[in-house]
Amino acid sequence: MCLLQETKRTVFDYFMIHNLWGHKEVDWVAKESCGLSGGLLSVWNRDLFSMRFSFTRDGFLGVCVEWKDVLIYIFNVNSPCNIAGKRKLWTDLIDFKMNNEPGEWCLGGDFNSITTIGEPRGRKGIKDQLERAEFVNFIDAFEVVDIPLAGKKFTWFNSVGIVICRLNRFLLSEGFIEKGCITNFFAFVKETWGNLVIHGKKAYVIKEKMKRLKENLKVWNREVFGIMDFNIDKMVQELNEVEDLIANGYQAPNSSNSNVLVKRFLGADSS
Structure with missing residues (x-):
């Protein structure tokens, strides 16, 4: 599944989605932009899960689906930049959770907020500290886990490269993590690495294990998620x-x- 923000489009059609996704066995929901600002698009393989309904409010677009016999709410989030808009978004999200059937939760996108002191670089201020505390309180109230980035520390930088931040993130409920393939992923990597038998010098063994692990992960990715190879490694x-x-x-x-x-x-x- 792919969650896109700032599409800056008011019209979507099947031809565009099919070309974007690479095949026709795809479903999608979209929230149109306001002029050249905003716009949300969520796209997924048709056989990934069974969709119940979609929903939208200011700042987010979502779907309620059944996956592995569990009800899951998936949010595509694009938060406003101003604190008043963020507070309204956080309130709306919690209100939605409180007024819908229990399930597991996945919130992904641009939250325009940070959770730790180290996430922004080149920007400091009391306002950032206060907003950070409010955002952390929202995460706790929603009962989700802020999934750390693998490798990269930042997701946004300004036009001159002075300020860099981590504004994009995934917030997942513990049940989603346990039910999903995140824990399975680590188990798969550990098992695959342990089963690879390669002889030679240490540097050669590590290099070959990494190469074969990558090949196995591509197969695992297709089998579990059904995602096609878009040949994006170079990009x-x-x-x-x-x-x-x-x-x-x-x-x-x-x-x-x-x-x-x-x-x-x-x-x-x-x-």
Whole structure:
């Protein structure tokens, strides 16, 4: 499943979704943008789960689905930037949970808020501390877990690369984590790594194990999630390199180059 924010589109159709996703066995829900601002799109393989209904309010788009005999609510979130808008979003989310059938919860997207002192770099202030405390209180009240990033520390940087933050995140209920494939993933990696028998020098053994583990993970990914190979490894590597430069204080990339990367990543570049 893919959760996209800031689509900046008012119209979606099957032709566009099929081209974006790569095949026609796909379902989706969308929230149109307001002019050139906002817009949400959630896309998934049709056989991934059974959908009950979709819902939307200011700042989020969601679906209620049945997956592995469990009711799950999946939210695609795009939070406002101002504190008043954030507070309304947090209140609306908690209100939705309190007034719907119990289930497991998955909230993903751009929350425009931080949870720890180390998440923003290049920006400090009392307002940030107060907002951070309120956001942490919301996470606790919603009874979800803030899933840490693997490898990368930040998800956003400003145009000159001075301020970098982690604004995007996934918040999952403990039941979702236990029922889902997150714990299964670690068990799979551990078992696969232990079963790989390779002889040679230590550096060679590690290199070959990593190579074969990656191959096994691709198969596991298709079997568990049914996600097609979009051949995005190279683009992810390039985007990660840009982020590394920014995080280490180098000058921000040229905006036109950044746009080219994004277009190529989404398959929108025809060249």
